[in-house]
Amino acid sequence: MKKAFFFSLMTFMLLFSIFLFSADYIKRDKQLQSSLADSRVSNKIVYIEDDISHDALFGLTGIGVNSIARQPSVIVLNFSGGSLGENNSAKTAAYAAFVSHNYSVLSNLEISLVNFSAGFYVQPYGSRYALDGNRSSFTTSDYLTLRGLDVVIGVPINSSHLSYNSTPSNGSGTEIRVRVHDSAGESLMDSSVNLDPALQNAAFLLSFDTGAAIELRFGDYGGAGSLVINATGLAASIEEIIVTYDYTAEPVVAEDGLLSIYSPIGKLTKESEIVLKRG
């Protein structure tokens, strides 16, 4: 009797072990399936993030950060500033709206693109570049870190139409260099002066006999250390702005807008700044 009971118990335990093994097998399989599903959603989110942030600002407005270079005692930011005379804010707003609505639906994701504008921020200096219509500006909240600005502007007009130009007198402070050339590449202005960032300094000015004009001011215009460029009657291209800052050991980042992507499948969310360049 004892032998039979022992035999039954052993059989039961063997069968129970098969049962446990199969239950564990299916549990692990489900975990693997879940991980694969999350992985697939993650890949899609990263793909969409790359899609939206890749060169959108440059393609729409011509604004692009070329480099953030670390030199022994300074940080040098180099960017192209886009073209004046275009409704850039409408372009970026339409793009953000399309991404947040139509593209979200097409992608089966909830995408939100906010604060995406024709411009960018530079941290940790608190700088902001903005381009809209006939005006562009570069402001820096921590303006004492600003050592120099070098602006290159192209105008679609022949140099023979230049009727007047003026440059502010040299002082002390931030070094400002302004270079303007015509459609043939001929120089119309190449001036370099030092200006006090806390004063309302006189403008760099070029006037043409067509009535067109371009004006560049540096100083306390909407905040100390501001650079403001205004164009009248011509579509000037801000080809390059080179900003020299005091050195910082902190990472320097140029960014524009916040992208948030949520996948209802897997309930995954990814939020990230649209980073144009790191240095």
Place this chain on the structure above:
Amino acid sequence: MNVPDYGFNRRVRINKKGFALTLDAAIAVIIALIMITGATFYLSQNSHLNLEDPQFIISMDSLAMLEKNGGLGDYITSGSTTKINGLLSGLPYESCIRLTFYYVEGNGGMQKAGSLGREGCGYPEDYAIARRLFISGGSVYLAELVGWRR
């Protein structure tokens, strides 16, 4: 007075033992059936291991590559299909794609701006779709790539 036994009590003992053995065997068989049925049930729940859909990955990667090497922009600006054909020729024989371009209007509407694909592929029954936004000449376009296996 002694009554002859004729082996009757012994037969009763033997029958009782047989009954117990039969009952034990029956219980063992029932338990075994329950366990095996349970194990079979669990194992039958094991779905096919659904790894990444390669067609979807190929579609996404193809679009990303074509945007970054300028192939999508070239098609819009000049109608050039050199880079797109370069991609098509590098795909496995079984992979079929159809690429459609849409111009995105300011109000969010879309207008078809062109379409091309691999020849000899017929029409897909089971396919993967990847999309990508790109900008050409200051305008926004959407590229839609449908990929399938023939």
